[in-house]
Amino acid sequence: MSASFDSRVAVPGASVMASGASAVSAGGGIGQAITGSGSVGLHIDRATLLSPEACPPAASVDWSPGVTNIPARDPMFVGRERELAILNADLAEPLAPGRTVVAHAVHGLGGIGKSTLAAHWATRRAATGTPVWWITAESRPALDAGLAALAAALQPSLVTLLPQEQLTEWALQWLGSHTGWLLVLDNVSDPVDIDVVLSRATSGRLLITSRRATSWRGRAEPIELDVLSTVEATALFTRGQGTPGGDQDDITELCTELGCLPLAVAQAAAYCEQHDCSAREYLDDLADYPADMYEATDESGDAERTIARIWHVTLARIADDPLAVHILLMLAWYAPEEIPRALLDSLGTPPKVRGSLGRLAAHSMITQYDGKLGVHRLVQAVSRTPAQGDSHRDAAAIEAARVSAAESLLEAFPEGDPASPELWPDVRRLLPHAEALAEKTAPEADTETEATVFYMAAVHLRHSGVRSAERSLRLLLRAEAAFVRLLGSEGRATLAARVDLPESWWAVGDERRGQEATETLYEDCARALGEDDPVTLRALTMVAETAQRRGDLDRAQGLLEEIAGKQARILGDSHPATLWTRGHIGMCLLGRGEYGAARLLWENLFEQCVTELGAEHYVSLGVQSHLLMALPVSKAMEGPTGDFLKGMVAPGDETSALETLTALAKTGIDSGFVEELLTGMPTPSEHVETAERYVAACRRVFGDDHMKTLVARMTLVQAYGETMDGRRLAEAVADLRADSVRILGPDYWFMERLNRLLRAFDLVVDALRQVDSMRAMLISGLEGADVSGAALDDILGVFGKFAGALQELLSPTEQGAGPAELPLPDTVSDAANALTAMLDGLRIPDAEEDGPTR
Structure with a gap:
């Protein structure tokens, strides 16, 4: 075999011929030639000889302490104790024998602080000597580039020798052959991208950050990152030099408005500092110019990391x-x-x-x-x-979404009586979203669908909510205004909303506006809808309620009887609305002192309600409430207590204190009131048992925290008082007061009435304790008909406490009548006036004191 190698440049057009059958001839430079017989010829023009240290195996290269690329640690870092504890427990401890790579994926909303947490924790690990490398891994090419950079950092000589693909492979070999390292993969978009690392790196730790909440099964242990607490967000806003000014409450409100999202809070703080504006000014601008403020950042900020772009x-x-x-x-x-x-x-x-x-x-x-x-x-x-140029948030798309939100809410509201507790669980799931829709839309832009949603939410709130009367009224006024604008003042929906207004005003304690809302109400409904329309009948019911509240019981009763007759004809005699109206007729009878008639009406009505509706229907429970709360008062008025109150006369101007005292004691003894007080009023124990069952039923039907249940518990307080059981009465009063404050708050308007009633029962408790302690002496005094001296003083002391209780029950309030009022007849009011005058006469000036004494 012969061969010719010529590395010179071939001459164009020159003839090249081999010298033999196995020869090779070349017209230019060649690297390798193979002859037909299998011989190989290799020609090397130039060769670079490398030392083994220039391209060492990855397994032989150790980590250099100076190698790191962790982003600068954020000095504003706050909170995250739970997440740091998890990372410390799972990623900082030595790996168990045979355990492969440990991976955790911190995931959450953009701007929630995932990268900040990772950088904070990784910096702490690097300080302990742990090899740490940071890769922005938002795509597979970015991950490969980050791995190549790791290889270059570990062995710089490789950069000029190997292409990126081989650098990436070298880095994977290094991860697979070393232990104790921490690799941070930041902002992973697709969990599949990191599989190459998980499959090759068999003995190390991975900390991943991602907006992806799913697809981590079998790859990494997920850690969901939530927003900061309000305290932490406030600390983030105020941390550092140049703290932005503003009231602490305003800062807290701003952080809450920003949802305690770390990125938003930090940007707001930087903006306020740079532009010398307070948290209140930022809040105001956020409300008035949301698009501008969501795009705003400080001079050093990244425009792509604003709230609008994140x-x-x-x-x-x-x-x-x-x-x-x-x-x-x-x-x-x-x-x-x-x-x-x-x-x-x-x-x-x-x-x-x-x-x-x-x-x-x-x-x-x-x-x-x-x-x-x-x-x-x-x-x-x-x-x-809306954002200009943003196809995802154009005005038309946002408006279409608002329409869908309102339509879906309207469709979801259940049909039926809003007062029926069976509907409340479903309704309560919708109410926060109806209120949110009202809060996030301008009233002048309300559609008929939205107005209907607000109306239904208002009515359901008044019946089913706790401390919801004010919210209900706001929604109802909003709906009425929209209906007037869209349908006119005599539209059916408009009139229906007006019919609900009186009760809504009364529910917030505004007696005057409630009564004013009934003026021309019935006439307007009758003219537009007809006299027999259900809306018109409800309007007439509001007129009757107003008459009752004004003390015009004859007119109120006449209207209620007319309404009940129409309801029986149109809806049926056993319809809940019919039965409810008939129950209110009894209140008129009781107010006029017709105790027997009221008792008979309620007893028969309760029996019918139980038969037709069931014992735990809300109408049945309402009638039972009348029986339990009002009838004991009426029974007392028919016995010695009634005789005592009827026999009381206000003292004249010339009546001395001693004459007043003696007259009061004599009235109490002659009427039998004192003897009944001392020997025990005839209250069967089954009254207490009935009240206990009634309260238990209200808890089941309305819930422990509903206003109706709180009022129902007053019947149990009253029952304990009737049995003269001071201990149980005191406990019931204390429990009811504590629960009412917890549920309603100490400043809620209902608490004024409730506290007045409970103060009255407190006085009754004290009186009962005094009666128990002096019972034998007083009975002895009564048997001897001697009511002078100490016995007289003791009797009058008891009278004084009961008189004080009666005054508490009847003292006027700013809000007028309400659900906590006892239905006391006029006779009791007259007696209260007499007692007030008597008690004023008992205040005798002391020679050595400037102030009055009892």
Whole structure:
């Protein structure tokens, strides 16, 4: 074999011929040639000889302490104790024998502080000598580039020798052959991208941050990152030099408005510091110019990291699912938490809706739990704010989402009587979202659908809510104004809203406006809807209620009887509305002192209610309340107590204190009131048992914290008082007062009335204790007919406490009558006036004191 190698440049057009059958001839430079017989010829023009140290095996290279690329630690870092504890427990401890790579994925909404947490924790680990490398891994190419950079950092000589693919491979070999390292993969978009690391790096630790909430099974242990607490967010806002000014309450309110999202709070603080504005000014601008403020940042800020832009990338990733975008914009009009998933049922087939929700949840834009949805309030706020040039948030899409939100709410409200507790569980799930819709929309832009939602929410709130009267009234006034604008003053929906206004004003304690709301109400309804329309009959009921509250019992009773007759003819004799109206007729009878007639009406009515509606129907319980609360008063008025009160006469101007005292004692003894007081009033124990069963039923039907249950508990307090059981009465009063403050708050208007009643019972408790301690002496004094001296003083002391209790019951309040008022007849009012005059006469000036003494 012969061969010719010529590395010279070939001459164009020159003839090249081999010298033999196995020869090789070349017209230019060649690297390797193979002859037909299998011989190989290799020609090397130039060669670079490398030392083994220039390209060592990855397993032989150790970590250099100076190698690091962790982002600067944020000096404003606050909170995150729970997450840091998890990372310390799982990633900082030595690996158990045979255990492979340990990976945790910190996931959450954009701007929630995932990277900040990772940098904070990684910096602390690096300080202990742990090899730490940070890779921004938002895509597979970015991950590969980060691994290549790791290889270059560990062995700089490789940069000029190997292409990026081989650098990436070298880094994976290094991770697979070393232990104790920490690799931070920041902002991972697709969990699949990190599989290459998980499959090759068999003995180390991975800390991943991502907006993706799903697809971590088998890859990493997920750690969901939530917003900061209010205290932590406030600390973040005020930390550092140049603390922005402003009232602490304003700062707390601003942090709450921003949903305690770390990025938003930090940007607001930087903006306030740079522009010398307070938290209150920022809040005001946020309300008036939301689009501008969501785009705002300080001079050093990243325009792509503003609140308006932070979620744009995520929305772009789901833009191929228009339903997902529409759902996100629609959820923006509801409250941020516990949104019933069923509100979305009408948007598409279950698989389609589930798929769209799954994509939103996967990108941390929403959370799903127990058939409910949650959205961060700042995501909602941005989603409601049109942005020029942003196809995801154009005005038309936002308005379409608002229409869908209102329509879905209206469709979800159940049909039926709002006073029926059976509806309340479903309704209470909708009410926060109806209120949120009202809060997030301008009244002048309300549609008929939205006005109807607000009306239904108002009525249901008044019946089913706790401390909800003011909220109910606001929604009702809003709905009425919209109906007037859209349908006119005599539209059916307008008149229905007006009919509900009197009760709503009374529920907030405004007697005057409630009565004014009934003026011309019946006439307007009768003219527009007819006299037999249900709305018209309810209007007439409000007129009757107003007459009763003004003390015109004859007119009130006449109107109620007329209404009950029409309801029986139109709705039926056993309809709840008919029975409820008949129950109110009894209150008129009781107020006029017709105790027997009232008792007979209620007893017969209660029996019918139980038969027709059931013992625990809300109408049945209402009639039973009349029986338990009012009839003991009427029975007392028919016995010695009534005789005592009727026999009381206010003293004249010239009557001395001693004459007043003697007359009061004599009236009490002659009437038999004192003897009944000392020997025990004839109250069967079954009255207490009935009251206890009634309260238990109210707890079941209305709930422990409903106003009706609190009022029902007054019947039990009264029953204990009737049995002269001071211990149980004192306990019941204390428990009711404590629960009322817990449920309603000490300043709620109802507490004035309740406290007045409970103060009266406190005086009764003291009187009963005094009676117990002097019972034998007083009975002895009565038997001897001697009521002078100490016996007289003791008797008058007891009278004084009962008189004080009666005054508490009848003392006027700013709000007027209400649900906690006992239905006391005029005779008691007259007696209270006499008692007031007597007690004033008992205040005898002392020679050595400037002030009056008893």
